[in-house]
Amino acid sequence: MRRNFVRKILGFGLAAAVLTASFASATVVGAQELELTVTAPAGAGGGWDSASRSLQEVMMSTGNAKSVQVVNVPGAGGTVGLAQFRTIADLQATIKEDVAKTIWVGGSAGGADHILAALVTQASGEDPSKINYVAYSGGGEALAAMLGGQATAGVSGYGEWQGQIESGDLRALAISYPDPIEGIEAKPLKAQGLDIELVNWRGVFAGPGVEGDDLEALKTAVDKTVKSPEWQAVLKARGWTDYYAPAEEFKTFIGSETERVRGILKSVGLAN
Numbered sequence: 001m002r003r004n005f006v007r008k009i010l011g012f013g014l015a016a017a018v019l020t021a022s023f024a025s026a027t028v029v030g031a032q033e034l035e036l037t038v039t040a041p042a043g044a045g046g047g048w049d050s051a052s053r054s055l056q057e058v059m060m061s062t063g064n065a066k067s068v069q070v071v072n073v074p075g076a077g078g079t080v081g082l083a084q085f086r087t088i089a090d091l092q093a094t095i096k097e098d099v100a101k102t103i104w105v106g107g108s109a110g111g112a113d114h115i116l117a118a119l120v121t122q123a124s125g126e127d128p129s130k131i132n133y134v135a136y137s138g139g140g141e142a143l144a145a146m147l148g149g150q151a152t153a154g155v156s157g158y159g160e161w162q163g164q165i166e167s168g169d170l171r172a173l174a175i176s177y178p179d180p181i182e183g184i185e186a187k188p189l190k191a192q193g194l195d196i197e198l199v200n201w202r203g204v205f206a207g208p209g210v211e212g213d214d215l216e217a218l219k220t221a222v223d224k225t226v227k228s229p230e231w232q233a234v235l236k237a238r239g240w241t242d243y244y245a246p247a248e249e250f251k252t253f254i255g256s257e258t259e260r261v262r263g264i265l266k267s268v269g270l271a272n
Helices: 047-061 088-097 112-123 139-147 158-167 212-226 229-238 247-267
Strands: 003-012 035-040 067-072 103-106 132-135 153-157 170-175
Touching (some): 103 112, 139 158
Parallel strands (some): 003 153, 103 132
16 A cells, blocks of 8 residues: 655755764864764654765765764654545645645654645645644654554655655655656656745754864865765765755855745744
8 A cells, every 4th residue: 555745855955064063182183083973953764864874974984084973863753644645636635625634744843844744735725834744853753654554644855765655655746846856756846736846955064162173174074075976976876966055155045044944934824
């Protein structure tokens, strides 16, 4: 039996440094002395976890860091519900029938998955503030809920559930990327009549106490890592789009993106 979900494409943005960085010494002289701890703000199996562990693997294999550890810090979770669809129009019909009984699963509350579920609900003519969204800390938990028949629809990064799509256990109803993507059968929401596009990026940040030579060493290490052939291979294998922006460019993007997302959250009733 197939379960169904709305596709969110994972874009990937890297910034000045690593989510949380610690050092073996007060001053970082070179990559061979760089010891990092990457904090993934979600449980194992999700997009943050995949991005963090991929960065860990490539930074070490390319010699851009001496050691990198990944620490998962999960958020909240929950469960309930079930339905089957062949098209996004089928899902919209169910939403119209009873928005509160349409059970969505995905990542953290207020995150990209939640926003996309609210936007689809809004485009279906229903009040997005009334959606029944169950937030999980990792993609593995949301996947288990889908396969266990505890949800009506789910939102995830394509690579996280690709195996289940290819095996026929899940059916991809749509992608939120604006254009078709080679190798992915599901069509963009826009191509199916919904004026929605959403690209979910991942950023890496250093703590406020990281500055001077330490910060410059981190910038250099991350920059070299994401420009390496090894990182390009990871992008291709996981179906990620490269949205890399160096520190200053990323800082500008964060400012404009914060305002854009705040507007979306207000429009769908997820923020005041």
